[in-house]
Amino acid sequence: MSLEAVARHYAKPMVKEEVARYCAGRWVALEGATVGGRRGVFLRYFRDGRPLTISSPSDVEERLHAYRALRPRAVYASINVYRRLSGAGDVEDPSNVARASPVWDVDADLGAWRECLEAAEAIVSWLERHGVDRSVFLKWSGRGVHIHVHEGAFSAELLACRHPLDVAFAVVEYALRSVKDELKRVASKAPRGGREFKVENKVDAKRVFTAPLSLHRELDLCCVCFKPNDLRCFHPSWAELSEVRHDTSWGVFEEGEGDELALEALKAVGGCSWLGPSKAAEARTVVQAELPEAAARAAAKLGRFQVMGLLQAARYYLVTGDLDRAKSFGLNRAVFY
Known part of the structure; x- marks a missing residue:
């Protein structure tokens, strides 16, 4: 895709509005186009050292134009929502994190899209059984799906006594441990391709995820959001630029609906290691297909x-x-x- 085509995509009113709405209060990253199999530049700071931000629709085109020499293509934003982002130290200060989003990452080749959705459904169903429903949305990023619980699902009272990143980490980890066997079953039947089918907990202090309607860093697709009730009818064609199907209601949430689950998860799992060691915290969970015995022996050598x-x-x-x-x-x- 040419730079002109990228610019035309981000000039669309809905694209600018959705990217800006998601990025508001978050630490933003721009990724340049992949060239010759090598990933493009990953930009996270302004030239003066401040964390990169997008606060309004007009910022989207301005940022892309300002760094056009890097051929920016994809827009990402942090799982953390910050109180301020005026200096480099703001992203290093745990007390500056106002909220954080629990996000499950399901990654695979495009050929395994059905298995991606099946894994997502297992996580969404588990969340529903634990009383978290209205605040859940999903994003098809191009080669996989991200399951989000909106950061607004956790009350101010809870976050006053537990750090937002602790909450996000614990909820994601607790869910993965709970449905691990089901996810392994899905992973075992996923077609093998260039990318291994994997479901994992990537919650950490610097983690970013693709902004809604951002272009994929390589594929000529964009990131589309949808709600759990569309899981059974979703198709990857929704992300094609010629017929984008995107649900703008991803911002809907019910404050406090995640509190009970968060407390249960924190008790079972503990918090995020970024804030210091936690006695209850263990290695984060990664679910993937088990290698055949011969391949596993070779990998172990x-x-x-x-x-x-x-x-x-x-x-x-x-x-x-x-x-x-x-x-x-x-x-x-x-x-x-």
């Missing part, structure tokens, strides 16, 4: 060379943020050890 290369590459990447050079550095260091 990691030698000293592979481990050293991976560790050195990770070290370099954390310092520089350059993935390609980190891979090269890790390989070279492993050779000399």
